[in-house]
Amino acid sequence: MQVACSSKLRFLVGWIKLYPKNWQTKPAQFKPILINPIENHRSRDTLKALIAYGTRYGATAGTSEEIAKILREEGFDTKIVNLKEEKIKDIREYDLILVGSGMKMGKWVNEAQDFLRKFQKEFNHKKLALFVSSMQTLVEREGKTAEGGVCSAREVTENIVAEYSLKPITTGIFGGVINYNKMGFFEGKVMGFLKPQLEKDGFKETQPGVYDMRDWDEIRNWAKELAEKARQ
Numbered sequence: 286m287q288v289a290c291s292s293k294l295r296f297l298v299g300w301i302k303l304y305p306k307n308w309q310t311k312p313a314q315f316k317p318i319l320i321n322p323i324e325n326h327r328s329r330d331t332l333k334a335l336i337a338y339g340t341r342y343g344a345t346a347g348t349s350e351e352i353a354k355i356l357r358e359e360g361f362d363t364k365i366v367n368l369k370e371e372k373i374k375d376i377r378e379y380d381l382i383l384v385g386s387g388m389k390m391g392k393w394v395n396e397a398q399d400f401l402r403k404f405q406k407e408f409n410h411k412k413l414a415l416f417v418s419s420m421q422t423l424v425e426r427e428g429k430t431a432e433g434g435v436c437s438a439r440e441v442t443e444n445i446v447a448e449y450s451l452k453p454i455t456t457g458i459f460g461g462v463i464n465y466n467k468m469g470f471f472e473g474k475v476m477g478f479l480k481p482q483l484e485k486d487g488f489k490e491t492q493p494g495v496y497d498m499r500d501w502d503e504i505r506n507w508a509k510e511l512a513e514k515a516r517q
Contacts, residue, residue, distance in 0.1 A: 332515060334363040334381040337373060339396035341387035344418035344462035344497070348504055349385055352416070355508035368396035376404055381412045381515045387461060388419040388438055393445055405449050412515045416457035417442055420498060454514045457507045460498030
C-alpha cells in the first residue's frame with residue numbers, strides 16, 4: 286500500500302515540474318461582450334425597399350429621391366433604380382417595392398410597365414406601392430376631369446393595377462414637371478396652351494421653360510404613411 290502511494294506521489298511531483306504553469310492556474314479572465322439590444326433588434330428587423338421608376342422629364346426621379354430620403358429616415362434600407370439605365374434581375378431581397386412612373390400620352394412610361402410585367406407574380410409576396418408624376422393632377426386638383434377622352438393619372442393607374450392583377454398597399458398621384466426645353470417642336474406648340482393656365486394657378490418657372498407642379502409636403506407625408514403601412 287505504501288509503495289503504491291509513494292509511486293503516485295512521485296508521479297504527481299514529476300508532473301508539476303514538467304508542467305509548472307498548469308499547476309494552480311488562475312481562472313480565465315473573460316471580457317464581457319456588450320450587446321446593445323436596441324441596435325441588435327433594429328439590424329434584424331430592418332426592411333429593405335426598392336424604388337424602381339421610369340421618368341419622362343425627370344419629375345419621377347426627383348420624387349423617388351425624396352421618397353427614398355423619408356424611408357431612410359424611417360429606418361428602411363432603400364435603393365433607387367432608374368429603369369431606363371439599369372435592369373433589375375431579381376427582387377427577392379426586398380420587402381417593399383415601389384414602382385413609379387411619369388405619364389406619356391396618357392400612359393405609364395414603357396420602362397415602368399415592363400418592370401411590372403416582368404415581376405407580376407413576385408409582387409404577390411411583397412409589399413407593393415405605386416406612384417405617378419403627372420401634369421394631369423393640375424386639372425384634377427380643381428375637381429375637373431381630363432378632357433378629350435384622355436384618362437386621368439388615377440384612372441390610368443387603376444387600369445394598370447387591374448391589368449397586372451396587382452395589390453398595392455397604397456397609390457400616390459403627384460404633380461409632375463413640364464419641361465418645354467425637352468419637347469420637340471410640334472409637342473412644344475401643342476403644349477404651349479398650358480403656360481397661361483400654369484401662371485394663373487400660381488406655378489412659376491423654376492428655370493426658363495420648366496414648371497414644377499409637385500407638392501413636396503404631400504409627397505413626404507405619403508412616404509411616411511407608406512413606411513407605417515409597410516411595417517404592419
